Amino acid sequence: MDRQKNNMQCEVFFNPDRVWLAQVWQALEQQACANFFLSWRWIGCWLDCFVGNFYLIEARQGNQIVGLGIIVEARHKAGLGLKKRYYLHRTGETRFDQIWIEYNDFLMLKGQESQIRQRMLSTVMRKLVKKEVLVIGACESDTFPATVIPNLARQCIWETKTYTLDLERLKARHRRLDQAISRSARYQIRRSMRQYAALGKLAVSTATTPEAIKALLEEAHPLHVKRWGSQPGQSGFVNPYFMRFHHLMCVRNHDVLAVSKITAGEHTVAIMYNFHWHGQVYFYLSALNYDVPITHAKPGLVAHYLLINQALADGASRYDFMGGATRYKRTFANMESGLAVYAFQQPSLALHVENTIRDFKHRLQVSEE
Template sequence: MTAFWGIHGSMGEGCSIETMVYPCPPPDRLEPLWRGLEDRCDAGVFRSWAWIGCVLDVFAPRALVVEARCAGRVVGLALVGLGKAAFPGGRPRGHLGETGLTEHDRIMIEYNGVLAEPGWAAQVSRAGLDAVLNAGSPRCGELRLSGVDGQWFDLCRHAGVDWRLLRLRQGAPYADLRAMDATDPLRSLSKNSREQIRRSIRRFEDIGPVGLSRAESIGQSLEWFRELEFLHTASWARRGNAGAFGGKDFAAFHRRLIARTFDQGVVDLLRLSAGKTVLGYLYNLRWHDRVYAYQSGFTHADDPRWRPGLVAHLLAMRRYGNEKISVYHFLAGDARYKQSLSNGSDTLYWMAAYRSSLLRRIEDLARRFLRPEAASGPPTI
């Protein structure tokens, strides 16, 4: 596949964006470019080289890189995985920040988008949409955008492309620790949440002193991650579900992420205990002044006071507040504990962007003919 160059828009200083789309090079060649831009950005952990580099290392996806420059300076980058076409012989679907293969993308990306210098995100995003869905020589039949914020609707409109939702929007609760009690976030929660947590702590104190400890090495992190997997899987099995670890790729990716990024302080394994009794684990991701509560696994008991998840997250929020973390993200989902502990929420969307054309309409007709169940049923991702 040859590279595509295009000029898109400009800033007030008259600096036009030049956009290049090319096959993803080996990770060791892309890394310096990505890290060089990352040092000038704060786009979150899911757009960091820590995450993207691990995706490339573990899955080696067939992918494109979108590179945007202004006066020779890189101002934006994005990885676009190439998935299956809608029908045999069609153009592949592009997947922003993902591999395009369902079994690999179970790792679930959120707060997705392009990596861009401050002030350049909108221009780079629109230029990227235009380059990937270029009317003259489109790279993809559509571009799937998983876990993005609402600005992408306007970005699509300004780029002249259409969009459709792939599933219902989801709230992503968070705790802004700066707006909570500086000494103990428990005091900032509702009366009902405070009482639930205090009852649970008293229950655990019947076993022994309650504490939250941090894994201190890669080896210990991997050991705790295996124990978390066991508890998580057992919890979901009681509900008749395989949970996040249902596919082998999920655990393989995160074991590699732990090994690659523990020394950079990106992964953070926390263990909740009462005396010598382990109650559960949190697997969090840290990036600058934010923490993402990514996965967990806890013990179970038929006791309404047994709420290790609430206690673990509360103690983690207390610890992170003391470490000058600003925001504790619970990520997408409407679990009750997220509502109990949060004081704000973002909205994330899963959508597909595409350029309406005669070829697109032919592809849609072919998809309906070859896959009538997809045409009559809800969109899939």
């Protein structure tokens, strides 16, 4: 074990009992400030759908578990051979990871996250990863800073912005959503809503049973594929592993899934898939219909406008658009931060050369633009 002066101990286990893991994970959840993606609702479904062998990193103070994380080993082609990579709460397989975890981190006791995270990462790197690579993400950019462990190399391999609407800020200022967005956005939304309403009543209905949720996801399928494409890596609806995961989510977690259908009379405007967790709304995906017979269709703006107002009425504290720098997210959000995927490894001459070449190529591309 990795024993520290404050009696914190970290240990790595291979394939611990899953029933025990579910119990201790959910027990720690009650003492952590865990986002939805670190809850057993998400982690348990991911583990059962995609993970065979895995490692558990556990941190303890005395007899109390204060940190947990699941590491999966994958092998990737590198030159003429295979190279190991380790992933936190991911598998390293694109077809499985398309479900896309955000705000990734270790699950940790509230109030001691920085100290526990550093100890857990240090133990994983020293005892498990060693000279290989550990991939963590997508996480908030400041969760695992470059200085989290001295002399550990951190490379950003993907990044974007994440956007959130802090509803408590609106309430504190006694502002309606209409008052918090720009005049242009307000005009576009109202114009589009008037045109939708001319086709029939504009309404929101949310599925409340596993069967109803699955039915709405089936209805969303062609709309999502039309927008994002039917090739591997495009719409998740054509990925059977993606669908398997969400069908299991429907069965186990329908009480925290909010799959809503926005209609104008008999016309489908949008189908929205959100998670509701501890007073927060997490926007996961949308299937938008641009074929409704009106001249100024804004299905995404209108759908989010209606659902944000519903969240306000329900007393939610946040409406989180999550990752992706798209205009409609900026329209509503009053907070933004970075989201990234990082690769950690021990520094080496080969890594230094690789990073130098990568930086040179990046500067060359920038100069050509």
